Amino acid sequence: MPLPSRVTDLTSFDLLRSVAELGSIGRAAQAHGMSQPSASERLRTLEARVGVTLLERTPRGARLTTAGQLVAGWAEPVLARAADLDAGLTSLRADRQCHLTVAASLTVAEYLLPAWLIALRAVSADTATVLTAGNSAHVAEQVLSGKADLGFIESIDVPAGLAGRVVAEDELVLVVAPGHPWARRRHVTAAKAATTPLVSRESGSGTRQAWEHALRAAGVTSSADPLLEMSSTTAIKAAATGGIGPAVLSGHAVAADLATRALVRVEVTGVDLRRALRAVWPTGQTPRGPASDLLTIATRSLTTRADRR
Structure with a gap:
């Protein structure tokens, strides 16, 4: 069966996790190689898909709401498995190239x-x-x-x-x-x-x-x-x-x-x-x-x- 539409964009969940670790959308955007406006737009889109507020935005930065912390925690093993998948694909390509x-x-x-x-x-x-x-x-x-x-x-x-x-x-x-x-x-x-x-x-x-x-x-x-x-x-x-x-x-x-x-x-x-x-x-x-x-x-x-x- 196809993935539910709310979880197809793993990059946005990874971005949310980075905000939790780095304390601001700007620093999270920099870590992901994107502009802050682009990162903010992705996070707003994620909130709309999930249907709850995930971030509290302040002049001094951003932090995850309680719901945001739950979502980031649930996303953690999925993101880890995605990283494993990417590593496996890379190893296959490297083996082929050798x-x-x-x-x-x-x-x-x-x-x-x-x-x-x-x-x-x-x-x-x-x-x-x-x-x-x-x-x-x-x-x-x-x-x-x-x-x-x-x-x-x-x-x-x-x-x-x-x-x-x-x-x-x-x-x-x-x-x-x-x-x-x-x-x-x-x-x-x-x-x-x-x-x-x-x-x-x-x-x-x-x-x-x-x-x-x-x-x-x-x-x-x-x-x-x-x-x-x-x-x-x-x-x-x-x-x-x-x-x-x-x-x-x-x-x-x-x-x-x-x-x-x-x-x-x-x-x-x-x-x-x-x-x-x-x-x-x-x-x-x-x-x-x-x-x-x-x-x-x-x-x-x-x-x-x-x-x-």
Whole structure:
């Protein structure tokens, strides 16, 4: 059942108690962070609701009437329970803010997120972070189901039900082993790359989705089935390095391999392989606490790279 209208305004009862303790409406108002006229009006409204005079007002201050003392005494345990309720709500929020669950695509999880989490540790040392990694479709599912507070994906579009923000830039790179014939050519057409079976990520991967989208945007309407599907970036690099076949991977993932010439980059002409990496969260919600801090850190890293250019 709803609370009776006479007792819904607990602040007025708390104000009455403060008058009893401090001896004046002015000092009680100051303790509650309100003006004296506002406090006086609240107390008059309380008296009207209760139906009796609660205060004796004098030039030297105010004191509770006998009825006022009774009302303040009856209100005391209610106000104490309200304080307990507020403390409980605060502890729940604090507990929530000290735990952060992040779901991230493999590229972000392996090559970008570690630095972001180190930066998060510097501003939120008490936050316990749990990271789950998977393809972009899995990340979207985790965030939509509430199992993750924040997600990072490589998908071309933000999945339905999620809001997103670009936090990093990436470029897909076609790579081959040094002994592969393409290593000497150094470039192939988009059509040639599309009709060649590649070592590829599984369906649902943001990298695979971005590659297929880029080919369609370049006017390539058909492509070969993958030579080999693997769910691990490390496994794909090993397969490409071993000469099993060409692979398309994130530039972040192959930077070290290109520097050591364990893999050779092959330019794909006529296609734009740049893409954005995004943070995502449920539509209609705003990341808060550590999730908001991590989002700010990731976004700031994008701005820093842009400034360096």
